[in-house]
Amino acid sequence: MRTTKLRRLxxxxxxxxxxxxxxxxxxxxxxxxxxxxxxxxxTPATEAPPETEAPPATEGGDGGEKEPVTIEWWHIQNQxxxxxxxxxxxxxxxxxxPHVTFDIVVNENExxxxxxxxxxxxxxxxxxxxxxxxxxxxxxxxxxxVRDISGEVSGxxxxxxxxxxxxxxxxxxxxxxxxxxxxxxxWYNKVLFAEAGIDAPPTTWDEFLEDxxxxxxxGITPIAVGGQDRWPAHFYLAYLILRIGGHEAIEEIxxxxxxxxxxxxxxxxxxxxxxxxxxxQEGFLASTWPGxxxxxxxxxTGRAAISLMGQWGPGEYANSGGHGEPEQLPSERLPFExxxxxxxxVEGGAGDLNDGIGGGNGFAVGRDAxxxxxxxxxxxxxxENARRAGExxxxxxxxxxxxxxxxxxxxxxxxxxxxxxxxxxxYLDQFFPAAVGETINDETVKLFAGQSTIEDAIQAINAAFxxx
Amino acid sequence: MQTTSQPVDISPPGAKAAAPPPLxxxxxxxxxxxxxxxxxxxxxxxxxxxxxxxxxxxxFSVYKWNGLGPLTEWVGLGNFVEALSxxxxxxxxxxxxxxxxxxxxxxxxxxxxxxxxxxQKLAGRGLFRTMFFAPYxxxxxxxxxxxxxxxxxxxxxxxxxxxxxxxxxxVSEEAVQEFIRPxxxxxxxxxxxxxxxxxxxxxxxxxxxxxxGLQGIPSELKEAAxxxxxxxxxxxxxxxxxxxxxxxxxxxxxxxxxxxxVFDLVWVTTRxxxxxxxxxxxxxLIDFGFGRNxxxxxxxxxxxxxxxxxxxxxxxxxFVLRRDVEGALT
Numbered sequence: 001m002r003t004t005k006l007r008r009l010x011x012x013x014x015x016x017x018x019x020x021x022x023x024x025x026x027x028x029x030x031x032x033x034x035x036x037x038x039x040x041x042x043t044p045a046t047e048a049p050p051e052t053e054a055p056p057a058t059e060g061g062d063g064g065e066k067e068p069v070t071i072e073w074w075h076i077q078n079q080x081x082x083x084x085x086x087x088x089x090x091x092x093x094x095x096x097x098p099h100v101t102f103d104i105v106v107n108e109n110e111x112x113x114x115x116x117x118x119x120x121x122x123x124x125x126x127x128x129x130x131x132x133x134x135x136x137x138x139x140x141x142x143x144x145x146v147r148d149i150s151g152e153v154s155g156x157x158x159x160x161x162x163x164x165x166x167x168x169x170x171x172x173x174x175x176x177x178x179x180x181x182x183x184x185x186x187w188y189n190k191v192l193f194a195e196a197g198i199d200a201p202p203t204t205w206d207e208f209l210e211d212x213x214x215x216x217x218x219g220i221t222p223i224a225v226g227g228q229d230r231w232p233a234h235f236y237l238a239y240l241i242l243r244i245g246g247h248e249a250i251e252e253i254x255x256x257x258x259x260x261x262x263x264x265x266x267x268x269x270x271x272x273x274x275x276x277x278x279x280x281q282e283g284f285l286a287s288t289w290p291g292x293x294x295x296x297x298x299x300x301t302g303r304a305a306i307s308l309m310g311q312w313g314p315g316e317y318a319n320s321g322g323h324g325e326p327e328q329l330p331s332e333r334l335p336f337e338x339x340x341x342x343x344x345x346v347e348g349g350a351g352d353l354n355d356g357i358g359g360g361n362g363f364a365v366g367r368d369a370x371x372x373x374x375x376x377x378x379x380x381x382x383x384e385n386a387r388r389a390g391e392x393x394x395x396x397x398x399x400x401x402x403x404x405x406x407x408x409x410x411x412x413x414x415x416x417x418x419x420x421x422x423x424x425x426x427y428l429d430q431f432f433p434a435a436v437g438e439t440i441n442d443e444t445v446k447l448f449a450g451q452s453t454i455e456d457a458i459q460a461i462n463a464a465f466x467x468x
Numbered sequence: 469m470q471t472t473s474q475p476v477d478i479s480p481p482g483a484k485a486a487a488p489p490p491l492x493x494x495x496x497x498x499x500x501x502x503x504x505x506x507x508x509x510x511x512x513x514x515x516x517x518x519x520x521x522x523x524x525x526x527x528f529s530v531y532k533w534n535g536l537g538p539l540t541e542w543v544g545l546g547n548f549v550e551a552l553s554x555x556x557x558x559x560x561x562x563x564x565x566x567x568x569x570x571x572x573x574x575x576x577x578x579x580x581x582x583x584x585x586x587x588q589k590l591a592g593r594g595l596f597r598t599m600f601f602a603p604y605x606x607x608x609x610x611x612x613x614x615x616x617x618x619x620x621x622x623x624x625x626x627x628x629x630x631x632x633x634x635x636x637x638x639v640s641e642e643a644v645q646e647f648i649r650p651x652x653x654x655x656x657x658x659x660x661x662x663x664x665x666x667x668x669x670x671x672x673x674x675x676x677x678x679x680x681g682l683q684g685i686p687s688e689l690k691e692a693a694x695x696x697x698x699x700x701x702x703x704x705x706x707x708x709x710x711x712x713x714x715x716x717x718x719x720x721x722x723x724x725x726x727x728x729x730v731f732d733l734v735w736v737t738t739r740x741x742x743x744x745x746x747x748x749x750x751x752x753l754i755d756f757g758f759g760r761n762x763x764x765x766x767x768x769x770x771x772x773x774x775x776x777x778x779x780x781x782x783x784x785x786x787f788v789l790r791r792d793v794e795g796a797l798t
Contacts, residue, residue: 117758121535139761143536227653228741282621283650285742286658293620433534435760442744449655449743467532467550467762 066099069370074105074129075363076112080326081392089385093376100372120145125366127373131176132359133167134430135437141170146364148173152374160381163424164360164398176362177377179386180395182311183342183358183418184235184427187410190337192220192305201341203353205243205270208344212279215305222279223306224298226289227448230441231429235308236274237444238357238428239343240267246350247423254431259461263350268454270346271447285449289316296320302336310358311396314338314410329393329408340413354421359430360398432468439464522774528767535763547768556744557769560752561776567663567748568727572720575667579674579719580712584704586675587682597679601672608669612736615665619651619737652738655745662734662746669733670726674719681715682708717788724784728777749773 073090077083083106090102105126107115112130119125125145131137140146150157150173157165160178168176188201193211196218202208215222226232241249245263253261281287281298288294289309296313298304300321307313314330317338324333331338345353363377379385386397390405396415397405406415418424429437443457498506529548532541551557586597603611618624626648633644651661685708693703709716731750734740740747740755747755753773757766 117535136761139534139536143534145536228739230741283653285655286620286650286653286738433761435762438755438760445741446743451655451743467765 066097068099068101069372070101070103071128071370071373071376072103072105072126072366073363073373074107074112074116074126076107076109076130076361077394078106078108080394082389082394085388085392089380090376093379097372097375100376125364125368127366127369128363128377129366131168131362131364132426132430133176133362134359134426135433136430137168137175137364138170139433140364141173141175145367146175147367147369148175149177149365149374150174152371153177153378156378156381159383159400161398161400164362167360167426168362168364176364177381178360178362178398179381179389180362181358181360181398181418181424182396183356183414183421183424184239184308184310185340185342185356185414185417187299187307187309187313187317188339188341189299189302189305190339192302193339196220196305201339202344203341204344205240205346209273209277212274212277212306216277216279221281221298221304222277223308224281224287224295224304225284225307225448226287226295227280227285227445228287229289229294230438230445231427232289232295232307232309233448234427234429234441234444235357236271237267237440237447238425239308240270240346242355242357242425243343243346243351244270244349246352247355247425248350250425250428257462257465259458259465264458265454268447268457271444272454275448275450280448285445290320292320292322294320300334308343311411311414312394314408315394331408331410338410340410342417352422354417355423356418356421356425357427358418358424359427361395435468436461436464525767525770525774528764529771530768531764532762533764534761539764541764543764547765548772550765551769551772556747556756557749557752557772559744560747560749563659563746564728564730564748566659567666567730568724570660570663571667571670571723571727575671576674576716576719576723578667579671580678580716582671583675583678583682584708587679597676601676603669604672604676606669608732609736611665611669612733615668616652616737619661619665621650621653625651653742655742658738658742658745662737665737666730666733670723674723677719678712678715681712685711721781721784721789724780725777728773728780749776 073086075086077086087104090104094100094102105115116126116129120140120143123143123145125140137146153174157174157177161181164178164181165174167181168174168178186201192215193201196211196215198211198214202211212222225236241253241261241263244266245252245261249261249263253259253264281295281304283293286293287298290296292301295307295309296316297320299307299313300317300319300323302321307317309316314334315326318324318330318333319326321334323335342353342356345351363380365373365377381397381399383399383401386399386402387405389395390397390402391407393406393408393411396411396418397403403415403419406412425431429441431437432440439461443452443460446452447454447457528539530542530544531539532543532546533539582600586593586600590596606614629648630644633639633647634641649657652658689707689711690703693707698706728748729750730748731754734746734748734751735754738746740751749769750773753766753769757763757769
């Protein structure tokens with residue numbers, strides 16, 4: 001009897017979840033009828049949203065009493081020094097502007113995506129929320145959930161790296177302010193490289209393959225990859241396309257919505273050469289990115305030598321390897337020396353060694369966010385505060401003049417490469433609409449598993465283009 | 469699925485013996501206002517939490533919709549066509565069917581054998597019953613996390629196989645090493661590894677159900693069979709098994725429906741991977757609907773899952789459970 005009660009209870013909970021999701025959808029559909037009347041919905045650039053009309057003077061500062069304002073702020077810096085720093089910045093801002101209070105909601109990365117979705121579907125976006133730009137942001141723009149702030153930030157947005165800002169532009173409007181920008185590259189274990197007799201990191205794809213073989217011959221697992229999470233695998237395909245076809249190739253793919261491109265086919269062939277070496281950790285198809293058995297765990301415990309990952313890599317290697325305290329810099333936590341090298345060039349490829357696959361973090365501005373939210377973003381990205389973020393070693397700040405605040409030595413080669421790069425391509429799974437991005441991830445893992453050909457992959461990805 | 473076709477009798481016991489007091493309406497029946505008051509809360513909850521979401525799913529399923537903004541892009545049955553022609557969705561249905569078939573052919577006989585065994589007078593019987601039932605009490609997520617650890621490369625499962633394997637006569641250590649693989653990371657075996665975990669979790673439930681059924685069989689019948697000269701196997705085959713029929717059929721029903729709804733365990737251990745080898749209908753729905761911001765398509769897939777489950781349930785009731793359940797729907 002107890003079990004049937006339990007089952008009923010779980011059934012009820014499941015139903016509740018269903019209905020909450022359904023209500024969210026219904027709400028969104030219903031709400032649009034009311035907002036559709038406001039012309040600002042489709043052309044957010046020209047019209048200020050209704051709420052901003054109430055407090056007419058936002059400049060001048062000392063103009064007496066101000067209406068109390070609450071800024072709802074969703075971010076994903078859920079641990080360590082960054083969590084503290086964001087909190088401190090909010091408190092400082094409140095001190096300077098006593099009429100402003102913050103409602104901060106902190107989630108872990110994946111949990112954030114699940115949590116923010118119902119709010120967006122309910123047509124009720126938070127004032128400031130985590131954004132990676134790309135296809136998701138474009139969807140939010142189209143639905144009128146985020147606001148074009150290009151006019152409101154024109155006075156200070158020039159202080160930020162133009163490349164980082166461009167990730168959050170959609171059709172000429174700006175919808176989020178970046179605070180972090182990084183690049184994916186190869187993190188490697190210097191000790192294991194030495195054991196395999198490799199003196200210098202490879203600069204060409206052929207050299208890279210030779211080094212992989214050398215590691216294998218030395219009895220070392222050459223590469224760890226999170227095959228279950230899939231996106232860590234897609235970095236390989238994305239980079240090969242970029243190195244072989246240059247950024248022109250990716251621009252053509254995006255413009256034609258057609259993955260059937262010579263650079264993609266050649267990338268598939270080159271990837272095949274790597275897969276045939278069987279360089280990945282045992283059971284890599286069941287590995288996630290974090291966790292003791294994940295890609296980060298294999299690297300963090302020194303069981304595998306190479307991982308293709310972004311600027312957040314070292315911190316997670318230390319976490320998943322179980323080393324040190326989160327407050328320390330990753331290089332202090334890891335018990336072995338690590339290094340970084342950019343994705344090597346492919347012989348005859350059109351791409352430049354310093355062009356990168358990367359991405360940034362920013363805060364999107366909800367449609368009805370008060371002007372104070374924008375002022376806060378200005379404060380958050382000011383040189384002094386960006387430097388404070390850079391000093392944590394968890395963020396690569398994008399404010400000009402804050403670059404050298406990053407003291408983590410592991411980041412130095414990455415930052416140098418980033419500084420020289422003329423083109424940073426957003427991760428393909430974020431760049432394209434979710435349906436296409438996830439299919440790219442799926443298909444890359446199938447290639448890794450030796451279960452399909454690049455031709456099959458192209459066909460599946462193009463089908464996703466057609467359906468999105 | 470409980471159906472009470474008998475009229476509700478709210479008169480106190482013994483009232484029938486005495487002269488029935490003059491009631492409004494038919495004797496022994498509650499009056500309409502009372503019935504309405506009793507049914508209304510359940511009806512509201514049911515309508516709000518079951519009917520309304522289903523209707524909404526139906527509505528979404530004919531649109532292309534990314535979850536944001538209004539429903540504008542009507543695609544008719546396009547989403548259904550896409551789902552039915554999708555190799556991944558068909559694979560997901562197939563995986564569910566494989567789990568269902570394996571459950572019926574392996575898990576059920578195993579549970580039945582254990583139940584029969586534990587129905588005998590046996591030292592430590594209570595302990596065994598509790599022990600075998602214990603996995604069922606664990607939540608699916610806990611089960612998944614634990615087994616993910618056990619089945620990892622060089623994990624506990626591999627160690628056990630390495631130790632026990634060579635003890636089997638005729639099995640060399642090389643053969644054991646050859647046999648060992650990344651259980652959740654090899655697309656060829658991941659589904660069967662998951663089925664093993666599912667069996668580990670659910671055989672206890674079916675064992676208890678069957679045990680209860682066994683205990684409902686009067687021992688006189690078996691004794692009579694023995695007197696008539698039936699051996700233990702014959703007694704089991706011709707007396708126990710037929711009388712256990714209703715319980716077995718309920719077990720089979722639960723197994724089949726459960727197989728088509730597997731979600732939590734898969735989500736925690738493999739997320740439908742490696743390369744889709746363990747995708748079930750429910751993980752497909754989450755992955756391809758919600759995970760890709762294709763809520764219209766997700767709606768269509770959920771309707772298909774609903775239709776498949778409903779068809780299964782009705783067919784089962786029509787052809788198998790009919791003799792057990794009075795007032796079955798079909």
